Amino acid sequence: MEREKELSMTQLMALVWLADLAPAAQLLRTSAEVGGAGGWLSPLLALPVLAALGGLMGWAAGREGLAEKLRRGLGPVLGRGVLFLYIGWAALLAGRRLGQCALRLSEGGSRDGSAWFFLGVMALTALWMVRGSLAALGRTAQILLAILAAAGGVVLLLALLRTDWTRLVPAEGWTGRTIPVALSAAQALAPGLYGAFLLNKTDLRRGGSTFLCWSAGGCLMLTAAQGIVQGCLGAALSARLDSPFFTITQSVGVEGAFQRVESIVITIWAAADLFFVVLMLTAIKAGAKRAADGGTAGLAAAAGITAAIGSAVGTVLGWPAEEAVWTGREGYMTLLLFLCPVILAAVFDKR
Amino acid sequence: MRRRTWLLLALLGLGMAWGGLPRGREMGSMALIRTLGVDWEDGQYVVTASTGRRARGFQGEEAMEPLILSARRDTLSAALAAVAAGSEQEVYFGYVDQLLLGRELAERGALPVLERFIGEEELGLGAQVWLICGQAKAAVTCGGEEGAEPRLTVLAKGEEGSAGFGRTVGAVLTDLNENGCAYVPALEQDQRGLLWEKGCGILEADGLRGWLFGAQAQGMKLLTGGGAGDVIELAGGRAAEIVGVRTGLTWDEDSRTMVVRCRIALRLTEGGAGLAQEEREALLRQIETLEEERIGGTLRTLSNWKSDCLGLGRRLRAEHPFRTGGKDVFSNSTLRGAVQAVWEPSG
Numbered sequence: 001m002e003r004e005k006e007l008s009m010t011q012l013m014a015l016v017w018l019a020d021l022a023p024a025a026q027l028l029r030t031s032a033e034v035g036g037a038g039g040w041l042s043p044l045l046a047l048p049v050l051a052a053l054g055g056l057m058g059w060a061a062g063r064e065g066l067a068e069k070l071r072r073g074l075g076p077v078l079g080r081g082v083l084f085l086y087i088g089w090a091a092l093l094a095g096r097r098l099g100q101c102a103l104r105l106s107e108g109g110s111r112d113g114s115a116w117f118f119l120g121v122m123a124l125t126a127l128w129m130v131r132g133s134l135a136a137l138g139r140t141a142q143i144l145l146a147i148l149a150a151a152g153g154v155v156l157l158l159a160l161l162r163t164d165w166t167r168l169v170p171a172e173g174w175t176g177r178t179i180p181v182a183l184s185a186a187q188a189l190a191p192g193l194y195g196a197f198l199l200n201k202t203d204l205r206r207g208g209s210t211f212l213c214w215s216a217g218g219c220l221m222l223t224a225a226q227g228i229v230q231g232c233l234g235a236a237l238s239a240r241l242d243s244p245f246f247t248i249t250q251s252v253g254v255e256g257a258f259q260r261v262e263s264i265v266i267t268i269w270a271a272a273d274l275f276f277v278v279l280m281l282t283a284i285k286a287g288a289k290r291a292a293d294g295g296t297a298g299l300a301a302a303a304g305i306t307a308a309i310g311s312a313v314g315t316v317l318g319w320p321a322e323e324a325v326w327t328g329r330e331g332y333m334t335l336l337l338f339l340c341p342v343i344l345a346a347v348f349d350k351r
Numbered sequence: 352m353r354r355r356t357w358l359l360l361a362l363l364g365l366g367m368a369w370g371g372l373p374r375g376r377e378m379g380s381m382a383l384i385r386t387l388g389v390d391w392e393d394g395q396y397v398v399t400a401s402t403g404r405r406a407r408g409f410q411g412e413e414a415m416e417p418l419i420l421s422a423r424r425d426t427l428s429a430a431l432a433a434v435a436a437g438s439e440q441e442v443y444f445g446y447v448d449q450l451l452l453g454r455e456l457a458e459r460g461a462l463p464v465l466e467r468f469i470g471e472e473e474l475g476l477g478a479q480v481w482l483i484c485g486q487a488k489a490a491v492t493c494g495g496e497e498g499a500e501p502r503l504t505v506l507a508k509g510e511e512g513s514a515g516f517g518r519t520v521g522a523v524l525t526d527l528n529e530n531g532c533a534y535v536p537a538l539e540q541d542q543r544g545l546l547w548e549k550g551c552g553i554l555e556a557d558g559l560r561g562w563l564f565g566a567q568a569q570g571m572k573l574l575t576g577g578g579a580g581d582v583i584e585l586a587g588g589r590a591a592e593i594v595g596v597r598t599g600l601t602w603d604e605d606s607r608t609m610v611v612r613c614r615i616a617l618r619l620t621e622g623g624a625g626l627a628q629e630e631r632e633a634l635l636r637q638i639e640t641l642e643e644e645r646i647g648g649t650l651r652t653l654s655n656w657k658s659d660c661l662g663l664g665r666r667l668r669a670e671h672p673f674r675t676g677g678k679d680v681f682s683n684s685t686l687r688g689a690v691q692a693v694w695e696p697s698g
Contacts, residue, residue: 107472120365124358166662166669167529233521236528242470251477251521262475 005203011138012202013214016195018145019279020218021152021272022097023188023331025245028226030188032239035181038170039238040230043222045178046185051215053186053338057196058207060346065200067290073345080299082341083291086194087284087303088310089337093191093330094280095314098122101273104246104266119315122270126277130285134201137278144271149221151268152245155261156228158252163231185222187331191276193338197283382418382440385500387478388487389427389464390453397423397453398430399488400442403498417498421488427467444473449503450480450520452535453487457552457559462527468520476521479507482552484539484562493544502546506538516548516577527556532660534571537562553658560658563649570649570688573613573642574598574661582620583638589622591638594695600666608685609663613646615692635692646688654686 007015024043032039061069070086071079102119129137229244238244246269249262288303382402390397398421405415420442422433435442450468452461468474481503483490493499507517516536526533532555539549550568553560563571572578576598583591595616602609617638619631626634653660664681 128355128358164662166666167525169665169669169672232525234525234529237469237521237525240469247476247521250475251519 005201006134007138007198007202009202009204009207009210010214011135011142012195012198013210014145015138015141015198015275015279016192017214017218018141018148018272019195019276020189020192021145021148022101022269022276023191024222025269025272026243027185027188027222028229028238028244029241031181031184031226032230032235032244034184035177035235036171036174037167037230037235038174038177038181039184039235040168040226041170041223042181042185043189043219043226045182046189047216047219049182049186050189050219051212053190053193053335054211054215055208056342057193057338058199058204058211060342061196061199063200063204065198065286065290066196066342067287068200069349070341070345071290071293073347073349074341076294079345080291080295082345083287084303084306085341086197086337087287087291088306089334090194090280090284090287091307091310092314093334094126094277094284095311095316096330097273097276097280097314098126098311099315101270105270122274122277123311126274126281129274129278130281134198134282137282141275144275148268148272151265152225155245155249155252155265156225159228159232159248163228165231167231167234168227183332183335185219187335190331190334190338191280193334194279194283196338196342197286200286380440382420382438382442383446384420384442384444385446386449386451386491386498386503387444387447388451388453388483388491389456389461390487391456391459392423395423395425396427396430396456397421397488398427398434399491400434400444401491401498401500403494403500404496414496416496417494419492427463431467445475447474447478449500450478451483451487451490451499451538452480453483454485456487457482457535457554460556460558461554462556465520465524465527469524476519476524478520479503479517480520480523480535482535482537482554482559484537484549489544490538490540490546493540493546499546506536506546506548516551516572516575523554526660526662527554529665530659530662531555532560532658534563534575534660553653553656553660555658560656561652563652566645567649567652570642570645570647573615573646573690574611574649574688578615583617583641585622585634585637587622589634590620591617591634592620594618600663600670602667602671606685607683608687609667609681610687610689611646611650611663613642613688613690615642615690616695617692618695631694635694638692639690642690642692643688646690650686650688654682657682 027042028039031042035042057066060066064072067083070082073079074082098119099115102115102117102122105118106115129140225245229248230238232248233241233244241247246262246266249265250260253260284303284307288300288307291303292300383405384400385403386401388399388401390399400420402418404417418438418440420434420437422430422437424430424433431444435444450464452464456464465480468476468478481490491499494502518533518535523533523535532553534551535554536551537549538546540546548568550562550564551571552562569578569581572581573596576596578593578596581593583593585591593615597614599612599614600609601612615638617635619626619634623631659665659681663686664679664684667680
């Protein structure tokens with residue numbers, strides 16, 4: 001039975017981490033703002049939170065998937081309502097990510113390119129990718145994750161030479177800020193929890209240990225990366241830059257071999273943004289399917305409309321002028337959203 | 352398949368309708384600014400930009416004079432915009448490698464100029480920054496056909512006798528944020544217009560704390576772990592070249608003294624023939640005394656100014672978190688330099 005599953009647990013985790021690399025590139029800004037010199041530790045501190053949430057998702061979703069569980073556990077009316085909420089929220093996050101990525105691409109590559117062009121291309125590519133098989137998506141995610149890790153790794157290795165480790169020592173009395181710092185990373189990486197919608201299509205043999213290994217490994221790597229970036233820029237400057245990681249890419253290079261790699265890295269990083277959107281769309285697809293199941297055709301249309309409105313609102317709000325309204329808050333909402341209904345659904349599920 | 356083609360066509364159509372398709376740009380048709388100078392004169396910002404030597408033709412065989420643009424406005428943004436507007440070609444700031452700040456601007460406060468590089472679409476934090484003991488405008492326009500950029504690159508990298516004292520905008524901003532002040536290498540022009548090293552200036556958020564010239568600048572170089580390539584002239588026509596510098600920091604809790612330890616590796620480049628081992632050792636002691644005086648002078652000045660531009664207090668707190676006590680360890684401690692000179696094994 002398990003052999004018919006489209007994704008392996010490794011592929012699902014690769015998909016989730018690839019998607020999470022998009023917000024991770026901007027994470028240090030928030031973490032340094034909240035935690036000062038201890039900000040770089042945020043992914044490590046968030047690991048228990050993320051592992052607990054992931055474990056909860058696995059327990060709640062079981063082999064049937066989160067969408068099925070929500071609908072059955074909360075009943076047809078409330079269950080569908082909650083699914084619609086998830087769909088709208090995922091679309092909002094996807095739209096916001098699309099908008100930000102399009103702007104970054106148009107700024108990073110050339111001033112002549114319009115952000116709308118990149119937005120359109122990214123959106124259509126994501127929609128096209130979601131139409132294909134999940135297995136192909138999983139394999140692509142594995143390959144792209146390796147490419148992004150290699151590119152990021154080279155940049156960070158070169159930056160390692162300029163790292164001043166004394167900039168990583170948190171100030172006295174910093175321990176009081178541990179929880180906000182942990183949450184700053186947990187909320188940024190929370191969209192990865194939408195991967196729980198794909199659990200019914202994933203081969204879950206040794207799923208728990210694979211999940212834990214990937215979560216721990218990912219958080220540790222991210223912590224090391226943030227340590228290098230903060231060691232170069234310091235916490236105060238990191239908190240003021242849109243993406244400290246991309247700033248680092250501006251100033252690394254090997255004399256005579258290659259210089260000015262930021263355009264290349266920004267372009268490669270668009271793959272992470274693309275997969276963020278793809279993960280959201282896949283979750284929306286799974287959610288909409290369960291929401292419309294056994295209902296009228298109007299329900300499917302309503303799910304589509306919810307997703308469309310959500311993504312449009314997200315895109316508009318993702319434009320930088322409105323950034324002050326958004327920074328960080330949607331992440332905490334995502335955490336809350338995944339906590340309450342999922343626990344309720346799991347508890348009330350009679351079967 | 353047909354549907355995908357339709358989608359693609361629709362996208363291209365939309366892109367064209369919005370004018371949103373990216374257009375190719377020829378590097379040759381743009382003015383790529385390499386050196387940017389900012390002065391403060393009579394209550395206004397004066398921005399001067401130079402492209403350096405430009406090349407034209409298939410393999411860059413045709414050289415063109417540097418394009419120099421300058422504008423004076425009340426605000427930095429307006430001055431930069433006026434510079435960009437003053438050229439027939441499209442001006443691109445994405446390749447600015449050198450930022451020169453004039454003396455008056457540094458005294459008034461260079462932070463607004465440096466902060467301009469944060470979150471700026473084109474200007475990057477990797478540009479080298481220099482203080483000019485005079486006007487930045489004159490420095491940007493020097494260098495004739497080649498422009499100022501080649502000379503600045505030489506000075507920053509430490510080639511041809513210069514000791515390599517370059518600092519980037521990012522490093523200076525980080526120091527300003529972390530230490531409250533930052534050292535920035537200073538340059539001055541000789542009568543021919545050529546740029547020379549002239550110690551460094553200590554920048555603070557709201558102005559210039561002071562300059563370190565001569566022996567103090569030499570001391571500063573050693574304290575930052577630089578100075579390799581510098582030649583020390585000794586009595587009897589002898590000369591020793593610094594080949595490597597390593598610094599460390601120790602803390603004496605009882606006397607509350609910070610000791611900056613400097614290990615200098617040297618090579619005797621002149622007058623070394625036939626010297627006995629004892630004489631070579633005596634030369635080392637001589638160099639140690641000389642360099643200790645230099646470092647000591649620099650540390651005394653920094654201590655008087657309460658300018659921890661080397662982040663010594665931060666380093667100490669990181670290395671001895673429970674023994675240094677409090678944030679103001681730098682201003683509450685005595686500073687001392689200790690130099691250990693050694694001959695490079697082969698020399």
